[in-house]
Amino acid sequence: MGQPTLSAHADVPLYSATISPKMAASGRVHLLLLLMSVPFCLCTVQGLKAPSGNGNGLGNPPANPPVPVNIIGAPGPVNNVPVAPAVAAMTQPRRATGWKLAEEQSCRDDLTRLCPKHTWSNNLAVLECLQDRKEDTEIAVDCNHLLWNYKLNLTMDPKFESVAMEICKSTITEDIHSQGEVIACLEKALVREAEQQDQAHPIREECKKSIMRVAELSSDDFHLDRFLYFSCREDRERFCENTQAGEGKVYKCLFSHKFEEAMSEKCREALTTRQKLITQDYKVSYSLTKACKADLRKHRCNLDTNMPRAREARLSYLLLCLESAVHRGRTVSEDCQGEMLEYRRMLIEDFSLSPEIVLHCRGEIETHCSGLHRKGRTLHCLMRVGRGDKGSTVDGLCQSALQTLIQSADPGSDYRIDRALNEACESVIQTACKHIRSGDPMILSCLMEHLYTEKMVEDCESRLLELQYFISRDWKLDPILYKKCQGDAARLCHTHGWNETSELMPPGAVFSCLYRHAYRTEEQGRRLSRDCKVEVQRILHQRALDVKLDPDLQKRCLTDLGKWCSDKTGTGQELECLQDHLEDLLSGCGEVVGNLTELQSEDIHIEALLIRACQPVIQSHCHDVSDNQVDTGDVMECLVQNKHQKEMNSKCTVGVTHFQLIQMKDFRFSYKFKMACKEDVLKLCPNIKKKVDVVICLSTTVRNDTLQDVKEQRVSLKCRKQLRVEELEMSEDIRLEPELYDVCKTDIGRLCSNVVFGNAQMMECLKERKKQLSQQCHQRVFKLQEGEMLDPELDYQLMRVCKQMIKRFCTDVDAKNMLQCLKQNKNSELMDPKCKQMITKRQITQNTDYRLNPILRKACKADIPKFCQPILNKASDDSELEGQVIGCLKLKYADQRLSPDCEDQIRDWILQSLLRSVNIDWTPPEVRSVNIDPQLQIHCAEEVRSVNIDWTPATDPLC
Structure with missing residues (x-):
């Protein structure tokens, strides 16, 4: 029988008849070389046919041949080759069946010392145990030698052969001598079974474990995976020539070059199969297992006896468990975190490594994402479909698979994991976020803050929104939010651990709970901590840029968005559209839009686009209130008061006016008004919802009390003060008085079509043409003038035009006597002509x-x-x-x-x-x-x- 020789790479000795204790301790299982090249369809060692010459790419034969092993895996004479003395005693005929490694004298001490007793009856369990412990302790030379011989003949087990004959029939028929084809075929069948619902030839659980254990045993050295070795020989020379074999280093090197153009397709396929095995069993990665072994023990990531081993061994389970420890502030070694980072990046780059994605997203991939499989592009394409950007939605199972993958890979904690995002956003990061350390979680937040600004580029915007769509559906995926709010979430929202499933909570439920508590008053109790509230506000500001980043809103308003807002595709237009149609929305959608609008009235910074547009006027006129840590409606009130300053641009004016118009729909949307007058409204204006009606109700009460000279006004002082602010704001634009505007719309079109809204100009136009107005409009204008004459401060045009004259002549005069004061000083030489003209107009009206x-x-x-x-x-x-x-x-x-x-x-x-x-x-x-x-x-x-x-x-x- 021809013997294998030394590797072409001199640094990798395949085996030696004499194994030093040092080599035993290192635990490299190079001897699995022959195991991987044994065809499964042969039943005897004598039937093996070694490749001729050096066709296997190996060098000269070793000085001492290996110890032969008989058909059942026990050492013994084969083809009259003498048995090594160390194991000669182990070849008794009485063990022709049921031979146990645990019964051999050479391994008994190590086995008793290192392996639980319940594993002794299973040779593979013993082998796995000793393989796992070899990093921590030395194994006796004779035992190590015996283990090597056992592994050499491991795949001759009839259970491998029977499975192989059924599943890999075509492969065996075509080439029974090919290097590692049968093992490779079984491995492919194993990963394929996870990606399909209906299996023609299902593999038994015990057999799956055995195949996986064989893959684990080859994790140390890529030479031991014979199929991958022969598929990637040239690629190893091209990409990893200087990488020393052993400890899984060549695997890692090849993985990092998998999507290079120069990588051969055959090697890429073999590497993908290997990666898929790792996702099913992390121990197939030597470097990850070694780096994270202590951390897995420390954080009890493999102690759940109720969990099936198959799930416990999954890469995603390991990542979630250790990521949970990191997010909780526990210590995980740098080496382990480095390995985790590599495999998280691997999951994002190649969607096919996630069997759930392959199984549940097949239709979406074929329809929308074919040919985009490299460097994470397929995953981002699926995310885009999941967002609904391609005009369609994904299946619920596919959506769930995508969400699970994003949680496992956790790109929120380090954007560099997502290569597609990293490449698309590199220029933005270098300009807008250069002050933040590379890899810091705040990079994603910084990118969101620059969304829709001149510094953002289109590709980055798309990749960012695709990722944020999924991050927004699980509050834990924003690491800063989780760090600051995990205590609050457990206390107020009854959340579980980071890596525990949350099927009972719909997407976005925890965050909704957090923001409900973020804006509670002290009287309402159970509020968020200050640090958590800051993060909740940050997320709210970012989500306001796109309704799809608010899971609750998108879910409840899907029908209304299609019905009312299908043509509103611009930035921020969808939410504005829903607010405009508030009265028409279905109850569920109306409730969530109402709650969000109420929140905006308290903290207008949630309206990020409006704040950006209004920065000049905020800096000039509102900086004292905008710098406050807590906004209680002061910024919006300031913007309204300064709507006509020279720093005000059209975008800001339109945004402020729109918000004012939305506020008219519900008095809760004016935070300061709501807080000042809620008791008065309950007492004097119950069951009234619209702000304009509440204002009329309270104003009428105040006016009647004033006219009747009552001793104690029914409307409280704090409410009267805020009521005055609301009345003054409403007097600036006829659209802020919906009932007046609705009855005068026709007259406006007929008589004042060239007049712009705002500054009370439209109202002034109607007053000047009062005799030409329709009856209904005339009546409403008369009522308005009656109120203005009773309270001249509500006469916006008079107060605006005569502002300086009021300061000159009427500083100490009560607001209600303002017109009278101006009339008395009308003929003064210091009177401004424009103000004089306005006074005369009002006299004519009177x-x-x-x-x-x-x-x-x-x-x-x-x-x-x-x-x-x-x-x-x-x-x-x-x-x-x-x-x-x-x-x-x-x-x-x-x-x-x-x-x-x-x-x-x-x-x-x-x-x-x-x-x-x-x-x-x-x-x-x-x-x-x-x-x-x-x-x-x-x-x-x-x-x-x-x-x-x-x-x-x-x-x-x-x-």
């Missing part, structure tokens, strides 16, 4: 109806019903009396029948009218009008047209 002149109304409270009741009887609540009541009072004034207060007001009114009529008032021509007196306009129209400074009364007695 003269159309006594109800629009609150001072006159109060002074003549008893006179009006006494002398002018017939006119009141014909009056409508919502339309002007065109000066009829004032005309009535003027006649009584001539008869000297008015009360003193009323008489003073009418005298003043007559004097002002007279001055305007004779042109003493230097009002601009467009404002100068007889409209100051409606009755004068009616009865003296012709005379006034020709009037000049030498005005003379006309013939009409009323004139």
Whole structure:
């Protein structure tokens, strides 16, 4: 029988007849070389046919041949080759069947010392035990020699042959002498079975264990995996020429070059099979097993006796268990973490190493991702499909498999694991995130902060969102969030350990729980720790950029997104669209959108895109409130107040106005208003939801209490203060008063189409064309003016145009008397012409109806019903009396029948009218009008047209 010779690489002796204790301690199982080249279909050692010459790539034969072994694995004479003295005593005929390693004298001491008694009856268990312990202790020379001989003939076991004949029939028929083909075939069958639901020839569990143990025994040296060795000889020379064999180093080197263009397809296939075996049993990786052995013991990662060994041995189980220890702040050795990093990267780079992905995502891969299998591109393609970016969704099992893989690989803790992301985002990291250490978990957070900015590139944006979609569905996959919040999550949300399954909790449930507690007040109790709240806010700010990063929102709003927002594909448009259609949404979706909007009102930084757009005005006018660690609606209030500053750009204006419009839908969406007035609303305005209705309800209550001079106002002081802020904000844009806007939409289109919204310009346009308005719009405008005259501070245009004059003349005047103060100073030389013009406009308005002149109304409270009741009887609540009541009072004034207060007001009114009529008032021509007196306009129209400074009364007695 031809004997194998030394390896072509002189550093790897295959075996020696005499094994030194040092070699025994090193534990390299080079002798499995022959085992891997024995065809399974042969039944006797005599039938072996060695390759001729040096065709196996090996060198000269060793000085001492190996000890032969008989058919059942026991040492004994074969072909008259003498047995080595050390094992001559072990070849008794009585052991022709049922021979046990444990019964041999040469291994008994080592076995008793190192291996549990229950393993002694199983030769493979004994071999595995001694293989595992060889790193920690020396094994006797004779025992080591005996073990080598046993491994040499291991695959002659009939159970391998029978399985091989059934599963690998074609391979055996084609080439019964090929190097390692049968073992390779069985290994491929083993991994293929994990990737298929229906197996034509299922492999028994015991047989699977045996195949896997053979793979474990070849983990030390790639020469021992004969199929891989012959498939990768040239690739080893090309990529790993200087890599010393042993301790799995050549495997690692070849793995790192697997996707190189120069790598042969045959070698790549053999390496993939080897990697797939590692994912099923981590012990098939020598370097990982050696580096993590102590850590696995320390963190009790293989002590669960209730768990099937097959699952316990899986690479994903090892990674999850050790990653859990790392995330909990426990110590895991640097060597072990380094090995884990390599295998996590391996899982991300090649989706085919995850049998669940191959099994459950086959359809998605074939339909959407064919031909993208290298460097993690297929996985990212599947992630993209999972996000719904390709217009379709993935099967639930495929989604679950992807989520499990992301958890095992844990790319959130080190972005470099994800090569596709790393390559796509390298330029962004170098510019936007260069201040962060390479590999730091904060790199991903930094990339998210620069999403949709000028520093972001398209490829990076896509890869980042694909990964974040899955990270957002399991709070544990953000390592910083987990580190800061694990205690809070256990206390408040009843979470389990990092690596424990969470099937009972839907995606995103833990994070939803955390953010509900993040914004609780002290009175509500059970709040988050400060560090955890900071991280929750960070995640909320990032997720606001894309609705798909909010699992709860996407799940509940899937139907509504399709129905209302299918064309809203721009950045941030989907959430805005859902908010715009809040009243139309299904209850589940409406609830989650409402909760998120309520949260935004408290912390507007969640609206990341709005904050970016408004940075100039924030820096100039709101920096004092934006720098606060806790935002309680102050930033948005400041932005509203500074909407018309020169630093304000169109994007910011549109964003702020949109948020104001959304706030109108529910008073809870205005945080400061909600906190100041919630008790008042419950008491005075129950069952009212819309903010505008709540404002009207509270304002009406305040007004009625004021008019009736009640001793104690029903609306609390803190609520009245915030109510005033809300009323002032609403007065700036007619759209913020939905009922008024809805009834005047047609009139706006007909009369004010060229006027822009904001700055109360649209409202002013309607006021100036009041006579041309439709009845409903006219009535609403009249009611609005009535409120403004009663409380001039709500007259946005008056307050804006006369802002400096108010500071000059009316600093100490009560807001309700502001117009009166301005009127009294109207003819001052220091009065600004624009303000003077605005005062005149308001006087003209007041003269159309006594109800629009609150001072006159109060002074003549008893006179009006006494002398002018017939006119009141014909009056409508919502339309002007065109000066009829004032005309009535003027006649009584001539008869000297008015009360003193009323008489003073009418005298003043007559004097002002007279001055305007004779042109003493230097009002601009467009404002100068007889409209100051409606009755004068009616009865003296012709005379006034020709009037000049030498005005003379006309013939009409009323004139």
